[in-house]
Amino acid sequence: MRSERTVIRTQGRSHWADIFPFIRRSRLGLEESGALKGHHYISVYQIKSNSLLAGLLFLLMLLLAACGDSGSSPIPDANQLIKDAQAAIQRVTSYHFKLVTANVGTEAKLPIVNAEGDIVVPDKLKANANALFLGNLVQVQIIAIGNQQYMLLFGAWQATSGLLDPRTLSDPQKGVASILGHIQNPSTPKDSAVGGKPCWHINGKLDPVYLAGITGGGAPAGSTDTISSCIGKTDKLPYQIIIKGPAAAGDTDKTVRTFTLSNFGEQVTIEAPITPTSTPSLTPSVTP
Numbered sequence: 001m002r003s004e005r006t007v008i009r010t011q012g013r014s015h016w017a018d019i020f021p022f023i024r025r026s027r028l029g030l031e032e033s034g035a036l037k038g039h040h041y042i043s044v045y046q047i048k049s050n051s052l053l054a055g056l057l058f059l060l061m062l063l064l065a066a067c068g069d070s071g072s073s074p075i076p077d078a079n080q081l082i083k084d085a086q087a088a089i090q091r092v093t094s095y096h097f098k099l100v101t102a103n104v105g106t107e108a109k110l111p112i113v114n115a116e117g118d119i120v121v122p123d124k125l126k127a128n129a130n131a132l133f134l135g136n137l138v139q140v141q142i143i144a145i146g147n148q149q150y151m152l153l154f155g156a157w158q159a160t161s162g163l164l165d166p167r168t169l170s171d172p173q174k175g176v177a178s179i180l181g182h183i184q185n186p187s188t189p190k191d192s193a194v195g196g197k198p199c200w201h202i203n204g205k206l207d208p209v210y211l212a213g214i215t216g217g218g219a220p221a222g223s224t225d226t227i228s229s230c231i232g233k234t235d236k237l238p239y240q241i242i243i244k245g246p247a248a249a250g251d252t253d254k255t256v257r258t259f260t261l262s263n264f265g266e267q268v269t270i271e272a273p274i275t276p277t278s279t280p281s282l283t284p285s286v287t288p
Helices: 032-071 078-090 166-170 176-181 208-215
Strands: 003-009 016-023 094-102 112-120 124-133 136-145 148-153 156-160 190-194 197-206 225-232 238-244 256-262
Touching (some): 078 197, 078 238, 112 136, 112 166, 124 166, 197 208
Antiparallel strands (some): 112 124
């Protein structure tokens, strides 16, 4: 038995092509032409199948690439993103907020460790909070309407001042819009999410003087905080602002404030308490 390469002419082509080595089987009584035909048929079938498979794979790759492109958003310019967020927050009529502070300074009038409530633009706020009072953590409720502020402390509503001021938070020159607008050297936006909602995350630096609307001020002169914000991909609203560094009296470099906003534009009713008493003193009294 010997092996040889047989050359045949393929239908529909004008040139000769080598197909496969053919083993002559004369002892089995097989005709050479019949064996060749069988080998020729299998070779063409395999070539056509491989070509079809390759075409289908290429088409699938194109479809997957198209689907991937349609689901992703182009990375926006950081400065334009901030401008869009400033404009978006100023169109909002109300929102829910949550403020959480780690390593809060103890020298402020009423250091707030955490607070959660609602703001009705431009001058109404209602929140439940945990604050430091005489070195102890106490639960308080806060209501602010215009220039009137009330606090539920130790079971009684009392008129007060110097707490979170919704007018400041809503002021484009002092509030959330101002904080965003004064971010220095914003980073390239990156994909992120807050509360399951996709947003663009940016980092930068901020002079804490622009945080007085949230903290009451009192940071050492010349301080610079690290700030990050996540801005909604579709509505351009600021979902979260995180400030690291001193922003109020007694803060340190380890102080971190996380300000989260949600439920934009929902119907909220805020009214003054019925019988507030006189303004309480939040400064410890000293008995001689």
